[in-house]
Amino acid sequence: MLECVFDAMAEDESLIPKDYEKRLRESEKYLAFSNCLLNLETLQKEEFSPYWLVTHELNVRYDENACPRTFLKWLDSTSDDEEVKRRIVEVLAVLLSGSNLTRSYFVCGTAPSAGKSTFAQLVKYLLGENLVSSIYPGKMSEKFSIGSTKG
Numbered sequence: 200m201l202e203c204v205f206d207a208m209a210e211d212e213s214l215i216p217k218d219y220e221k222r223l224r225e226s227e228k229y230l231a232f233s234n235c236l237l238n239l240e241t242l243q244k245e246e247f248s249p250y251w252l253v254t255h256e257l258n259v260r261y262d263e264n265a266c267p268r269t270f271l272k273w274l275d276s277t278s279d280d281e282e283v284k285r286r287i288v289e290v291l292a293v294l295l296s297g298s299n300l301t302r303s304y305f306v307c308g309t310a311p312s313a314g315k316s317t318f319a320q321l322v323k324y325l326l327g328e329n330l331v332s333s334i335y336p337g338k339m340s341e342k343f344s345i346g347s348t349k350g
Contacts, residue, residue, distance in 0.1 A: 219252065226251045230295060232261035239296075257295065258327050270321070277314045287318070294322055 216222065230237045231253040235244045244261060274284050307315040319333040 222250065222252045226253055229253055231256040232259060234260045237261055257325050259325060273314060273317060295325060
């Protein structure tokens with residue numbers, strides 16, 4: 200049944216363009232905010248266009264004059280190790296990109312009061328509750344705990 204639906208959609212180029220794979224690859228350079236697309240190669244704002252096939256939109260407006268003072272303060276409080284901070288920023292970049300080319304999930308360490316819950320709240324706010332799951336490492340050993348997560 201599903202195959203028939205896809206075949207029918209593929210016949211109508213307005214539903215699935217013939218060059219959709221190329222357009223998806225080209226669209227990976229964009230980050231969709233609620234008010235614009237940000238070209239990650241040029242760091243320039245662009246208007247939304249039906250050509251770009253972005254898979255999700257961040258839950259925030261892009262503001263080129265914004266300074267992430269609160270985020271930077273939080274990042275400084277997580278660790279004195281610059282490598283740890285760099286990895287946190289890398290994880291955030293992968294999560295925000297939407298492409299998930301790395302086919303990854305991320306596990307935060309178990310150190311108490313290290314900012315794990317704060318980071319999870321930030322990601323949930325930016326991406327939306329329905330796209331993010333977080334479970335405590337101690338719960339991962341429970342039967343079906345990972346399989347029953349949503350997001």
